[in-house]
Amino acid sequence: MPPLSLSVLDLVPVRHGQTSAQAVTASLDLVRTADRLGFGRYWFAEHHNTAAVASTSPPVLIAAAAMITSRIRVGSGGVMLPNHSPLIVAEQFAALEALAPGRVDLGIGRAPGSDPVVTQLLRAAGTTSAVEAFGENVAQILALVRPEGATLRFTTGREYQVRATPAASGMPEVWLLGSSDFSARLAAQLGLPYVFANHFAGEGLEAALALYRGGFRPSERYSEPRTFVTANVCVADTATEAAELALPQLRTFARMRSGLPFDVQETVEQAQATPLPGPAQGLVSQIASRWVIGDPEFAAAQLRALADVAGADEVMVSPVAGARAADPLDASAGRLRTLELLATAVSG
Numbered sequence: 001m002p003p004l005s006l007s008v009l010d011l012v013p014v015r016h017g018q019t020s021a022q023a024v025t026a027s028l029d030l031v032r033t034a035d036r037l038g039f040g041r042y043w044f045a046e047h048h049n050t051a052a053v054a055s056t057s058p059p060v061l062i063a064a065a066a067m068i069t070s071r072i073r074v075g076s077g078g079v080m081l082p083n084h085s086p087l088i089v090a091e092q093f094a095a096l097e098a099l100a101p102g103r104v105d106l107g108i109g110r111a112p113g114s115d116p117v118v119t120q121l122l123r124a125a126g127t128t129s130a131v132e133a134f135g136e137n138v139a140q141i142l143a144l145v146r147p148e149g150a151t152l153r154f155t156t157g158r159e160y161q162v163r164a165t166p167a168a169s170g171m172p173e174v175w176l177l178g179s180s181d182f183s184a185r186l187a188a189q190l191g192l193p194y195v196f197a198n199h200f201a202g203e204g205l206e207a208a209l210a211l212y213r214g215g216f217r218p219s220e221r222y223s224e225p226r227t228f229v230t231a232n233v234c235v236a237d238t239a240t241e242a243a244e245l246a247l248p249q250l251r252t253f254a255r256m257r258s259g260l261p262f263d264v265q266e267t268v269e270q271a272q273a274t275p276l277p278g279p280a281q282g283l284v285s286q287i288a289s290r291w292v293i294g295d296p297e298f299a300a301a302q303l304r305a306l307a308d309v310a311g312a313d314e315v316m317v318s319p320v321a322g323a324r325a326a327d328p329l330d331a332s333a334g335r336l337r338t339l340e341l342l343a344t345a346v347s348g
Helices: 020-037 058-066 086-099 118-126 131-144 181-190 207-214 239-257 268-273 279-288 296-310 333-347
Strands: 003-008 041-044 073-080 104-109 150-153 159-162 171-178 192-194 227-235 292-294 314-319
Touching: 003 020, 003 171, 003 227, 003 333, 020 041, 020 058, 020 333, 041 058, 058 073, 058 086, 073 171, 086 104, 086 131, 104 131, 131 150, 131 171, 131 181, 171 181, 171 296, 181 192, 181 207, 192 207, 192 227, 207 227, 207 296, 227 239, 227 296, 227 333, 239 268, 239 279, 239 292, 292 296, 296 333, 314 333
Parallel strands: 003 041, 003 314, 041 073, 073 104, 104 171, 171 192, 227 292, 227 314
Antiparallel strands: 150 159
16 A cells, blocks of 8 residues: 655644633644654644634744754645735745754645735735735745845846845745635646645545646746645544544534634534534534544545545645543643544554
8 A cells, every 4th residue: 555644734723711822732732743653744724813713823833833843844734825925924934944944834825814804904014915916926935935035126227136034045845725726727837836725625626636737837846746635634543432523623614604603612512512503503414524534444544545536645634623621721632642543544
């Protein structure tokens, strides 16, 4: 059986009774575990003003993760470019590359990752970039993070050199992320690695990857297409336990897709105690069918099948196991157990 590489995507979930500090502590413990178990990379998402998600600033979390690990690649999944200027992103990730040479990934997304009010607040800060200029801004970042930097040429003929960091010895690996055809086409055009947000979108994976591979133009750094596949995953010793642990996050997704309000993530006991209203309850099973929820052998088989469909040898798992009321607030036993069981099942 061919080897399957595993990576991790983390939204730093916040559950009932938890502080942001406790949620971050739990995620950093997960980073250490992933590094120890041999996972390939660990990415932090960017979301704003969401009660159940503490990953608002990927560069800060990446820096913390880099300082407590020695092998695993650390990065963003992703930085939502419309919220930032290209130069700021380039400077942040050039600094991270200096902090952890050869271990930094810069995943870039086109969605804002926030509600309209927060988007306006970000724009008011004067550091955002236009969604319509996404392709141009990605190209700017690619130029700015190179060790030699970028050269601006004015109409007067004057040249001005810009570097994201003064004396870089390397650069982060840049990935484009997306859940539609747009980013697939752009990644192909620029000759960049590409990841379809399968854990979020749930549909369109094969079509997007076909567009990407079919239109790929070799670049200076990448001679052929490069991709992996993402999945929401909850693994426990038994299928019954895995289903129980997945329920809080399943209900959060169902609320989101039904337009219902949601707060911090429920505990397993809270999720079991109250049915969701109307159509939202029916969505739980539908969403669960697209996730990998089960015992180690089942999960490993499902992830291999998903990798085969995508033609990839790497799967990035978003560990979605919830917590029980008695679990310590500064740890995430279910998510940690998911990684431990997966690592053993896949290697075996």
